[in-house]
Amino acid sequence: MKIAVIGGGPAGAAAAMTLAKAGIETYLIEKDLKSEKPCGGGIPCGALREFDIPDRLFERKVSKVGIIAPSGYEVLADLGDGYVGMVDRARFDPYLRERAVQAGVILIEGVFTSIEQSEKIIVNFKYGGRAESIEVDAVIAADGANSTVAKQVGAERPQLYLAVQEKVHLTGESKRFYEDRCEIWYGAGISPNLYGWVFPKADFATIGTAAPYGHGRFMDDYMAAFKKRLNGRIDGAKLLKKEAHPLPMGPIKKKVYGNVLLVGDAAGTVMPISGEGIYYGIMSGKLAAEALIKRDFASYDREWKRVYGSQFRLMTLLRQWFYKDDKWRERLVRMHEDKDAQERSMSLWLNKEKGYPIYSIYWTIFKSLIRHI
Ligand SMILES: Cc1cc2nc3c(=O)[nH]c(=O)nc-3n(C[C@H](O)[C@H](O)[C@H](O)COP(=O)(O)OP(=O)(O)OC[C@H]3O[C@@H](n4cnc5c(N)ncnc54)[C@H](O)[C@@H]3O)c2cc1C
Structure with a gap:
């Protein structure tokens, strides 16, 4: 053949x-x-183990994920022994x-x-x-x-989204701040159907947002609103490159x-x-x-x-639910205060080889939502 x-x-x-x-x-x-x-180049540690990717390919390994709600409320998820690998x-x-x-x-x-x-x-x-x-x-x-x-x-x-991203050179305080963390920012004003991200590499970070193709003319506004919300975290970072690409x-x-x-x-x-x-x-x-x-x-x-x-069906359903409006995005973030929900959600991202225990995910989300509604 x-x-x-x-x-x-x-x-x-x-x-x-x-x-x-x-x-x-x-x-x-x-x-x-x-x-x-x-590309943001963020790959969960489980995937890197599965594909036997050598350490030298990581620009950075981050063990903390900042999850920030539309209100600015922030949960810092500690991945313990796990990490998100950042590749160029x-x-x-x-x-x-x-x-x-x-x-x-x-x-x-x-x-x-x-x-x-x-x-x-x-x-x-x-x-x-x-x-x-x-x-x-x-x-x-x-x-x-x-x-x-x-x-x-x-x-x-x-269905295609348009993702826009800026590559910025990190120095001084910004570089130290993103030494061991990446961030996911929620809010209709920065990404109506996904989120904004800060994914640090060795010397630079990728900062991006995405929205359905029909929102093309608003992408500059979303990016500007996102950078405003970053509120000093990347101030002074030199712009290296601006790019855009479809994201299915x-x-x-x-x-x-x-x-x-x-x-x-x-x-x-x-x-x-x-x-x-x-x-x-x-x-x-x-x-x-x-x-x-x-x-x-x-x-x-x-x-x-x-x-x-079943993974894709579940996540499509959760997207419809949690990305409905900022009230629901706020609940999604606050749900991560709950250690059980936080561990479950991070483990789904990081350790895919362990599989998706669908019913226990529903149960964890349900318990957590009861507390936050
Ligand atoms: C801004 C942005 C940020 C992202 N961040 C992340 C992230 O952090 N983590 C993550 O997991 N995913 C992320 N993604 C998604 C990820 O980049 C893609 O899902 C992934 O690259 C898909 O791999 P692929 O091999 O299918 O396609 P691609 O990586 O797009 O590769 C397609 C290849 O085909 C080649 N090609 C195209 N046309 C032709 C042709 N006519 N002849 C020959 N070759 C051709 C291209 O040159 C390219 O090399 C992001 C996407 C975008 C746009």
Whole structure:
């Protein structure tokens, strides 16, 4: 079997590596090996353990998460032995691709243009300005939120948010303040359907917010309101870069289109309540590759549903509930005062390998809400 993976982000690199390790002839086509995906780069410690990511790739490990309510009320969650790992995508993505190459993947810096899909697939791409093509048995589409492959096979598209982010250089007091903490800020004025974030790296921090695409013209206002609320915490930090990128919010139902399988942002595998997409992108890449290895392509949709279906349903429901208005956001934050609720919520983020005890989560939230309503 011969497979082409389009897109060399975390999802594509993970899929390609899994295929090559199984002895399959695998081509990974990435349009720009030097590009840096706009991203907060926050990855929970459990995921880093699962993927065996070496320490040298962490810009920072933070063991405290500041959760700030619309009123300014703040809960500082202590992660104990756990941490959120902060990676710089400019180093993280090349590392994942290099691992895939070590496993036997043939990496091509080329721009995918089109496919001709029948029993076999012809993949057309541009390589050094020339038009090239390869014939393969199946394609994994990992070409991100604006996936060209997905459009060509007529796949369902996920709901897209627009995420805007500033990279700022931290010095002095700001650098010390964010030494061991990241922050999540709630409020309709800074993000009506998600939250604002401060994720520190070694010398810089990424500060961002996101909202559904229709809010595009308000993004500058949300960012300005967010920085105002940061209230001196990043004053004087030099702006290094401003960036914006689509962020899908939740997976499409059907990810398999004949011999084309969609993974990562191309399939919308981002957790709707948190915007977390690196972990789920990598996992979707692995599941799709495993389905190809078994030569049972359709099993990818089934496996995804079996492993992640209930998590995504639960988190979509909680998002509708807690992101309704600022009163509910306030309750969400205050709920984290309760040690049990705090540990439960942080553990869901940090230790995914332990699974989602759905009913006990409902019970914890219910008990906590009773106290805060
Ligand atoms: C501002 C922002 C902040 C975020 N913060 C976080 C966070 O802190 N933690 C987290 O877990 N998630 C975060 N996310 C989400 C996360 O970045 C994505 O979910 C994740 O990158 C998905 O990986 P992927 O491999 O599916 O797609 P991508 O990382 O987007 O990779 C797609 C790849 O395909 C390539 N490509 C595209 N078109 C073509 C083509 N025609 N030919 C060849 N190659 C092509 C691109 O160059 C790219 O390398 C954030 C997203 C945004 C926008």
